Amino acid sequence: MVSIENEGRLASTRGRETALACVRAGIDAARPDRVVAESVRLDEGRLRVGEAAYDLSDVDRIVVVGGGKAADGVATALENVLGDRIDAGAVVAPDPSEGDRIERLRGDHPVPSRAGVDGTDRIRELVTRADERTLVLTTITGGGSALLPAPVEGISLSDLQSTTDALLDAGAEIGDLNAVRKHLSTLKGGGLAELAAPACVVSLVFSDVVGNDLSVIASGPTAPDESTYADALDVLERYGVDPPAAVRERLEAGAAGDRPETPGPDDPVFDRVRNHVLADGFTAIDAAREVADGRGYDTCILSSSVRGEGREAALTHVAVAEEVGATGNPVEAPAVVLSGGEVTATVRGDGVGGPNADFALAAAIELPTGTTLACVDTDGRDGSSDYAGALVDADTVDDVGTARRALASSDAFGYLGGREAVISTGPTGTNVNDLRVLVVE
Structure with missing residues (x-):
């Protein structure tokens, strides 16, 4: 309590x-131990999440990854439910504890840090090994945007930090802030689902977003993204933020069609992805x-x-x-x-x-x-x-x-x-x- x-x-x-x-x-x-205990269980070879059931007979490995302020608690609760069915895992949290099956890695919030980048690299390593017989359980919780930075090529950590700082100081709402961050990161805006494909991805979501928009919670690592590079540029203009040159150049190149957009609702990477909001x-x-x-x-x-x-x-x-x-x-x-x-x-x-x-x-x-x-x-x-x-x-x-x-x-x-x-x-x-x-x- x-x-x-x-x-x-x-x-x-x-x-x-x-x-x-x-x-x-x-x-x-809304504490993870209570929420997960009420929502997730093993039942005769099936993983049940709320009313949904996932047959584990076709699963060789279960991998747990994710990040956010509640990620450490969710990881502990999943270890209690799944025990040695978990083969590997890593989550990034601001105050990580010690885990039995899931690595706990430190990150920082609200401004991303080098520790968060290192932790996210470990998550990327785990999910890129997944295949069609892997179940990737993702813990998506509030704060995940900052705790899972993963800047794209050409964008430095300091670029992310200064852009985030400026938008926060300008009072940017979370959806606007994340529209920018999704286009500067490899995991956000459906990027985690893209890296994990063709694995089955089941996301356990703790929402800190009005309306529970899955594309906004932690910048939507496992959700389709309908925001665009042009939207990100519009956010910077509306809040009067002048970002580092590398940020502006990337967003302008994307808006001009020189870079691929984040995966949208019709992208096949989401064919085996299911998101469950457990608490809001x-x-x-x-x-x-x-x-x-x-x-x-x-x-x-x-x-x-x-x-x-x-x-x-x-x-x-x-x-x-x-x-x-x-x-x-x-x-x-x-x-x-x-x-x-x-x-x-x-x-x-x-x-x-x-x-x-x-x-x-x-x-x-x-x-x-x-x-x-x-x-x-x-x-x-x-x-x-x-x-x-x-x-x-x-x-x-x-x-x-x-x-x-x-x-x-x-x-x-x-x-x-x-x-x-x-x-x-x-x-x-x-x-x-x-x-x-x-x-x-």
Whole structure:
């Protein structure tokens, strides 16, 4: 079970206690050990994933590969389920443990590193050996884009790093960011499926993407890609990013038709590929709703797809809290309103902030009395901070001018930390996007 390290100080009211209980339940519901145990099993010579079944009588070898923030936990869970049926494997994760059958390799997030490149090289080595009697189990989880870099020929690691940094600082949404990265990598945009063909590829996916677009989660290593080089160039233009010369030259050459596009929906490399989404943002929201129901609150799921600037989306949640108190819509108080998705934060200064911190602080300035709001990233790290998010109420902000200046300089955690409003969990081992819990007493 996830631990909220500073829960004793945070849980000072009934609303705060409820919000934290909902957060804890939401993150726990998306942990790989729990999800895989519920979804994957061996049954009389078949591998069952949800309702699907794969006959292992035609399989000589099972190889496990993948990457992301939840990849280490998924690998451990698969070792528990499959045991010595696993012949080889390697996954790249930010905090790898020791595995019995699957190598655990270190990478970095959100900016790719040399360690990630080395780990990805090992994965490429394993999948290129696969043949038609190999089952390649891939663990595709949030964070995989940065943790599995594999730059194409002519693109250096520093090119990838600077391009990623610039897009993140510009507040690029994940789909836009990945449209660029897919055209600079050998694994992304269906590249892993292409390398593994003609093997049977079964992907176990933990989604950190609004709408569960398989081509966006970890930049879609086993999914068809409909984005183009021209799309990638458009992303750079829209966000005002001037990339290294090698990046621009490759994208322009691709847009001119001088380089092949990533494999699309009709490409035969996907004939033996199946993707299964085992957990997503709704997994966390639904578990949080059960906790709120059990505590006697009326509940409402506002949306599992909230996106855009965090400080702007926050005002909509404030408006919902005001409506609950004034009219009893969409639910009667005491109520818990839940949302998920992925908000962004455009960097405007050199403080310590993050999308959920921005969301929480912007809301705290406006929250009505009797309202509590918890905002977290389910991976335990909001933006580039060391915090999962924040817990605020109408009493958090005692100096509106100072709070607004903190928002303006991207220093929301700087303000919230001074008021003991940050939520600290450490790495949670999963990643299914943001979770927000709005409690109206």
